[in-house]
Amino acid sequence: MNWLKFVAIPLVLTSAVVSAEVAVVVHPSNAVSLDQAEISRLFTGRGATFSNGSKATPLNLAESAPARAEFDSKVLGKSSSQMKAYWSKLVFTGKGTPPKELGTDADVKAAVAADASAIGYIDVASVDASVKVIGKF
Amino acid sequence: MKKSLIATLLCAGLVSGNAVAEVDISGFASVVGGKVLSGEGVPEFGLEPTFLANYPIVGFYEEDWSFKPDSKYGLQISADLAEGLTATAQLVGRGADDFNAEFEWAYLSYALNEHWTLQAGKKRLPLYYYSDFFDVSYAYLWIRPAADNYTWQIFNYNGVNAQFNYQVSDWTVSGNIYTGREDDTENKLLSEFFGSQPVREIWKNIVGGVLSLNRDWLDLRFTYMTYQNERYRNGVQVTWDGDDARRGKFAGISANVDYNNWVVLTEFNRLTLDGSDFDTYLLSAGYRVGQWTPFVSFADFDAEAEMHSTTSIGARWDFHSSAAFKVQYDDVTDDGIDGQMVAGDSKAITFGIDLVF
Numbered sequence: 320m321n322w323l324k325f326v327a328i329p330l331v332l333t334s335a336v337v338s339a340e341v342a343v344v345v346h347p348s349n350a351v352s353l354d355q356a357e358i359s360r361l362f363t364g365r366g367a368t369f370s371n372g373s374k375a376t377p378l379n380l381a382e383s384a385p386a387r388a389e390f391d392s393k394v395l396g397k398s399s400s401q402m403k404a405y406w407s408k409l410v411f412t413g414k415g416t417p418p419k420e421l422g423t424d425a426d427v428k429a430a431v432a433a434d435a436s437a438i439g440y441i442d443v444a445s446v447d448a449s450v451k452v453i454g455k456f
Numbered sequence: 457m458k459k460s461l462i463a464t465l466l467c468a469g470l471v472s473g474n475a476v477a478e479v480d481i482s483g484f485a486s487v488v489g490g491k492v493l494s495g496e497g498v499p500e501f502g503l504e505p506t507f508l509a510n511y512p513i514v515g516f517y518e519e520d521w522s523f524k525p526d527s528k529y530g531l532q533i534s535a536d537l538a539e540g541l542t543a544t545a546q547l548v549g550r551g552a553d554d555f556n557a558e559f560e561w562a563y564l565s566y567a568l569n570e571h572w573t574l575q576a577g578k579k580r581l582p583l584y585y586y587s588d589f590f591d592v593s594y595a596y597l598w599i600r601p602a603a604d605n606y607t608w609q610i611f612n613y614n615g616v617n618a619q620f621n622y623q624v625s626d627w628t629v630s631g632n633i634y635t636g637r638e639d640d641t642e643n644k645l646l647s648e649f650f651g652s653q654p655v656r657e658i659w660k661n662i663v664g665g666v667l668s669l670n671r672d673w674l675d676l677r678f679t680y681m682t683y684q685n686e687r688y689r690n691g692v693q694v695t696w697d698g699d700d701a702r703r704g705k706f707a708g709i710s711a712n713v714d715y716n717n718w719v720v721l722t723e724f725n726r727l728t729l730d731g732s733d734f735d736t737y738l739l740s741a742g743y744r745v746g747q748w749t750p751f752v753s754f755a756d757f758d759a760e761a762e763m764h765s766t767t768s769i770g771a772r773w774d775f776h777s778s779a780a781f782k783v784q785y786d787d788v789t790d791d792g793i794d795g796q797m798v799a800g801d802s803k804a805i806t807f808g809i810d811l812v813f
Binding site for chain 1: 561575580623630777778
């Protein structure tokens with residue numbers, strides 16, 4: 320009986336999440352274009368360079384930022400829990416290190432604006448001229 | 457000796473006041489309780505009803521509630537020494553060992569380039585799919601990878617490892633090749649569970665490799681390892697047909713699918729030791745419903761006289777961003793003959809929380 324309740328509550332919570340658009344951003348001087356698969360590769364540690372061969376530094380948002388769950392689900396196709404399980408496998412076997420996490424959209428914008436190799440994502444509403452949008456999801 | 461040397465080197469690296477070192481501390485923990493609901497034990501060994509949940513560390517449940525067999529914590533310290541060099545140590549304490557912390561991993565890593573990394577030190581042997589992250593239960597579906605598959609008494613090695621990672625069109629091609637040895641002066645499984653005399657177990661001339669192919673929802677893994685086994689029981693060298701060493705060859709294939717909300721996990725492995733085959737396989741399926749993933753699983757071990765399997769049903773609940781609750785029911789059938797029973801038939805319930813930080 321209680322069991323059913325446990326199952327039902329998470330279902331309601333999951334469907335109640337409001338979606339907002341996420342903008343993937345790079346330094347204004349970065350001329351790359353990336354599709355979803357290439358972005359996903361950078362944020363899952365499967366690739367470390369942009370398509371032109373230059374180094375890429377992915378920057379994640381902290382889980383407390385609303386755009387994080389949006390990005391994980393729309394771009395990576397996973398829940399934040401699944402991503403955490405994925406990274407814990409790599410981190411504790413010496414096979415990878417997750418992208419650095421920043422607290423807010425403003426932190427990501429500041430970091431991306433200051434680093435030509437950076438790639439991050441923020442809520443579309445937070446976009447301004449300090450960064451260049453290369454995709455919206 | 458070797459262990460403490462590596463640990464000392466790592467610690468020296470960590471505290472030498474290297475101004476550029478960036479030290480990361482992360483960890484994992486599992487608190488799991490359970491009990492045998494019913495079981496036969498093995499009367500001829502005088503064994504009470506027992507569910508052997510973890511062979512190598514001899515973690516087993518009996519008819520009273522216990523929170524030790526599957527509980528553990530791990531602390532990883534990783535120092536980025538810049539220019540591609542990293543020192544990593546992982547301390548693991550397990551309930552089955554009264555939570556005494558030991559260095560389970562202690563290695564130096566050097567990134568040669570974007571694709572290749574060299575490592576040296578003490579690591580987990582990457583035999584089965586889940587071998588090298590066996591302790592990090594948060595990273596997989598069940599309370600533990602199937603006990604019937606993960607039975608081998610040696611799970612670490614000291615040596616060198618080269619790992620690679622390439623992108624080939626839509627496939628991520630990664631893996632590693634490794635060589636080394638392990639000398640376990642008092643092997644827990646052989647000394648305490650499969651015997652009552654101290655057994656020193658040596659796996660030497662270990663050479664192995666892993667190849668993983670991933671794309672979207674498909675994950676394929678191939679593994680191979682060969683080693684020479686030497687053993688001393690009560691200080692006296694064990695011989696096999698007059699030889700004081702025997703060769704083992706381990707091969708395995710794993711195919712995992714994560715498609716929409718379905719998860720299908722499989723692995724098939726064979727160890728050939730001195731001409732005898734030890735076959736294991738695991739088949740698991742789960743379906744994600746929001747934060748819940750109910751699953752069913754079947755695992756089997758088949759050798760000439762040792763035969764056992766486990767049917768499991770359970771669920772994982774990702775109730776928190778860094779923690780998961782799991783509950784699992786395991787039904788073990790032990791069909792061992794000629795004195796090759798392990799722990800007899802059993803039905804057991806276990807539940808607990810896994811977390812990472």
